[in-house]
Amino acid sequence: MKHLIYILIGFTFFQTTALSLKASSLEEKKQLFRITVLNTGGDPQQGIILRVVGYSNEYVSDEQGLIEFEQSADKNYARTANFYLPTDKNKSLKSLRLDEAAQDTIIRIDRPEDLVKFKQSGRTFQAKGILKEGGRPVPHAEISVQGTGRHSFSDKNGEFTIEADYSHLIMVRAESMENKYLDSEAFLQQPDRPLEIRMVKKGADRVYHVVEKMPEYPGGMKAFFNYIKRKAHTSELAEKTQKEGAVMIQFVVEKDGSITSPSIVRGLDARLDTAALDAIMVMPDWIPAQDHGISVRCKYSVPVPFKRPQPVKPAPVAPKAPQQSTSVKDSMLVQPIPTDSLKQDTMLLATPKTPVDSLLTDSLKKDTTLVVPADSLLLKQATPSKTPSEAVEVKPKKRNFLVRFFRWLFGIKDKETTEKEEKEPKEAQEVQETLEPEPAPPITEEK
Missing domain, CATH: 3.30.2420 (TolA/TonB C-terminal domain)
Structure with missing residues (x-):
């Protein structure tokens, strides 16, 4: 018995679900939408993108500005479509409720270049609006286009129409109300319907x-x-x-x-x-x-x-490395010397076995052109030797008066002066030996 009851309950639930799905499928049937996109001047707008909220599909207007697509329609819920420029797909220009009234409709969208063109041409259009304050209409309000002298008044229902342009502001002034300033773009969003403008009383609240x-x-x-x-x-x-x-x-x-x-x-x-x-x-x-x-x-x-725009600074240029100047000596070191020429020329080549100084002294008598290896020249430039004329005599520090007195008293002499005194007699003796002639050999008488 229990099993039979469970089977009846399941069958009833299944039948109810099937009926509800069938009813929902009938309600969510597909509808065809034909939306024409024009600018304020009535020219078709090609390339305008339409996206339905909740869907990833994109629809693009053709050369006549027509966007044609199918969308599921629900009596209890209507989806919204947003319009975008192809150059900016993140900023919505206008929204449209996809209900039965929007199945075949015309919307107005102006590109930035259209607005510039309209401003330059001085073109005008009919701006329609309705003034309300707290849900009540505001009659006898003055509406004027600044800088043009054109003005109008709202009727008892708060509605007005004025000849506006794309370059001047529209001001709304009503008694005991705060002034309202509007741009022409606000009226261009809905050119076929009056724009609702909310007015605020002066000093109504703190x-x-x-x-x-x-x-x-x-x-x-x-x-x-x-x-x-x-x-x-x-x-x-x-x-x-x-x-x-x-x-x-x-x-x-x-x-x-x-x-x-x-x-x-x-x-x-x-x-x-x-x-x-x-x-x-x-x-x-x-x-x-x-x-x-x-x-x-x-x-x-x-x-x-x-703030004025900052000028674009040029990219920094890397400084060029300074070119090393080659002197005559460097060129002589770099250029190779043919080995065959050494046999026929008087140029001499110093070797590690031949000292540079002896090479110079011997070769100056015969030739004036010397070639020295780069290593020896670089070594001589790194450690220049001083000639006797350029040598600087290092003088000992002058001792204190008391020190010099006691050293004189005890007969203590400096080591340098002692060596100098010992060296001078030896040098004098050597000079004297060189000057004295060699003794003649003894003469022997021949018998």
Whole structure:
């Protein structure tokens, strides 16, 4: 009986699992997606890469900017696709939710060269937005494009449309609200839908200066300085103005991470100050400050450094070894002397058995050209001998007065003077013997 119950339970479990797998397979059926990538001007973007989160496959747009692929779709869960430039596959340009609405859609992506082209041509586009504060629309707000004189107002739903360009900032000003500054790139991310802009009331909450957790730029300060260098063109401006330093800017990081009330605390130059302030105004949202686990408004100051690029130093060149000059004597030592010439020439060759001095004295009478082996010449140069004229007489040290007195009193003479006195008579005797003629042999009478 027990075995029969176990068999029935197993059969029921198997049937339930099979039904659930069948239902899930029906729900996760494949869907075809056709996504067209264009720039703001309507031209197709070729080479844009699409990746689906959770999958390793890559899809690339063709000449018409079309990306066509199949992806499993689930009613309860929709995956996300990210778009990348072929030159930078680590930074996502835009994201798209792969739901039923995205099966046949058009997205707008501008390359850096497109933005430069649009700025140079002075091209304009329709910037659409909607203003909200705490979930409520903000009507009658003034929206203006700085430096152009173009302006517009938001309607009762907080929506507005204005003719914007790629070179100037868009400022939003509303009563009792903090001013908001936006870059044109923010509107280009979603040209078909209005951009939601969050406004903050003036003095709505306390602004902290020191909190438990200070606000932080996404990615840390290293990412912040990389953004400043790229956005404000710090190196190019420092080189153009021939000025270096840092512009100190202060702003408020709101509870939602947005940046408000930027101001220059310490300036450097009018052009550098403006570039630094413009970059801070359109900066991405920060991670807000927290105090006791609650997000709060916090005032924060950052330096914007301007430094000229350092010139590339050439690689050090190794110094050349000094060339040794060959003298006449060296050349004579190096050149080989043919053995046959020694029989016919008067040149003499000194050997270890023949002293160098005797060779010189004997050969000077007949010939003036001498050849000496290198070893003997080097030995003579290493240990030069002094001639009698160059010899320096070594004088004994002068003794103390008392020592000299007692030595004279007892008749003690120096060893050198004694040897000299003994040597002088012998030398005189030898000289006298050489001068005296030899005695003539005795004469014998012949008988």
